Amino acid sequence: xxxxxxxxxxxxxxxxxxxxxxxxxxxxxxxxxxxxxxxxxxxxxxxxxxxxxxxxxxxxxxxxxxxxxxxxxxxxxxxxxxxxxxxxxxxxxxxxxxxxxxxxxxxxxxxxxxxxxxxxxxxxxxxxxxxxxxxxxxxxxxxxxxxxxxxxxxxxxxxxxxxxxxxxxxxxxxxxxxxxxxxxxxxxxxxxxxxxxxxxxxxxxxxxxxxxxxxxxxxxxxxxxxxxxxxxxxxxxxxxxxxxxxxxxxxxxxxxxxxxxxxxxxxxxxxxxxxxxxxxxxxxxxxxxxxxxxxxxxxxxxxxxxxxxxxxxxxxxxxxxxxxxxxxxxxxxxx
Numbered sequence: 001x002x003x004x005x006x007x008x009x010x011x012x013x014x015x016x017x018x019x020x021x022x023x024x025x026x027x028x029x030x031x032x033x034x035x036x037x038x039x040x041x042x043x044x045x046x047x048x049x050x051x052x053x054x055x056x057x058x059x060x061x062x063x064x065x066x067x068x069x070x071x072x073x074x075x076x077x078x079x080x081x082x083x084x085x086x087x088x089x090x091x092x093x094x095x096x097x098x099x100x101x102x103x104x105x106x107x108x109x110x111x112x113x114x115x116x117x118x119x120x121x122x123x124x125x126x127x128x129x130x131x132x133x134x135x136x137x138x139x140x141x142x143x144x145x146x147x148x149x150x151x152x153x154x155x156x157x158x159x160x161x162x163x164x165x166x167x168x169x170x171x172x173x174x175x176x177x178x179x180x181x182x183x184x185x186x187x188x189x190x191x192x193x194x195x196x197x198x199x200x201x202x203x204x205x206x207x208x209x210x211x212x213x214x215x216x217x218x219x220x221x222x223x224x225x226x227x228x229x230x231x232x233x234x235x236x237x238x239x240x241x242x243x244x245x246x247x248x249x250x251x252x253x254x255x256x257x258x259x260x261x262x263x264x265x266x267x268x269x270x271x272x273x274x275x276x277x278x279x280x281x282x283x284x285x286x287x288x289x290x291x292x293x294x295x296x297x298x299x300x301x302x303x304x305x306x307x308x309x310x311x312x313x314x315x316x317x318x319x320x321x322x323x324x325x326x327x328x329x330x331x332x333x334x335x
Contacts, residue, residue: 001155002018002189003148003156004157004186005161007161010030012028012161013025014145016154017189022197022198024152024249025252026308033059034082034306035079035141036079037078037095037126037138038056038057038078038135038136038138039074039129039130040055040056040057040074041054041055042054042071043071052064054077056135057134059088061088061089061091063075063093074133076129081305083306099112099115099116099118099119099141100147100150100171101115102115102116104122104123105123143167159178160179160180160185199313204227205236205239208227209231211223211243213247219256219258220253220257222259222260224236233262238275241275242279246283248283252308253310255304257298258297258298258299259297259298261297261298263295269292277290285302287302288301288302
């Protein structure tokens with residue numbers, strides 16, 4: 001497993017690769033807020049959103065959790081969601097400190113007791129900082145690319161940033177390579193046109209079937225089609241599932257995913273649901289709900305912290321606004 005960290009201005013793009021294939025992508029901005037802990041003050045309440053407006057010193061944020069608060073209350077919150085369309089970040093009072101290998105309060109088996117104790121000390125200091133009532137940053141997590149590398153068991157790193165490579169060297173990584181040219185990085189990895197792979201939306205399977213993807217504002221849909229395939233619908237659905245879950249990871253998709261499967265026999269429903277649930281777990285996708293309708297449309301709710309790289313790399317057409325069409329008739333309204 002190799003990790004490519006490519007710097008473009010303040011943007012850091014992450015490409016996780018295995019044996020000449022893209023496995024997963026993500027990105028972060030230098031100095032971004034996501035995962036950081038802040039001391040904030042309640043400034044008001046938006047009735048239409050059901051959310052409190054918080055002043056966090058450096059920025060304003062929204063808190064939506066159904067609890068009642070008063071204007072002037074001080075809260076310790078974690079930035080849990082960032083969107084790039086200038087909407088306010090969303091925060092939560094569920095404060096978990098993310099370290100390189102550990103988090104506090106701990107989740108699962110402890111691998112680094114020293115880091116856990118350091119995070120615990122920071123966590124306990126928040127009570128004293130709450131008394132001081134100084135708005136602003138309390139804790140900032142390590143860069144995402146370092147956490148991804150340690151979590152995924154990365155064996156080597158390629159980057160166009162000497163600073164990024166130095167951070168990995170300080171963590172004990174030895175298989176490091178500096179490469180300035182984006183195309184040359186992926187030529188070495190034998191991956192052709194990685195950005196086109198991320199933004200494409202039609203995928204053909206070896207048996208002649210295909211999957212079409214459409215990214216809307218509210219949700220993302222995948223449409224499974226039999227095409228010229230002579231295979232049984234069950235096998236087509238299973239192969240399409242593996243392809244779709246791979247594309248979700250490559251594109252960094254989240255939120256509500258709808259998959260329009262080929263219709264199967266009713267007695268196959270339960271087994272297919274088990275298969276889908278198992279594949280989601282194998283791919284490490286954190287899903288909140290899974291439902292299969294009578295029309296064989298699967299609804300999957302995935303954790304969404306930010307837009308994926310698929311959305312970051314695409315720009316809406318200035319003519320149609322991303323809708324895929326223009327008005328055919330001009331009825332005198334200036335359109």
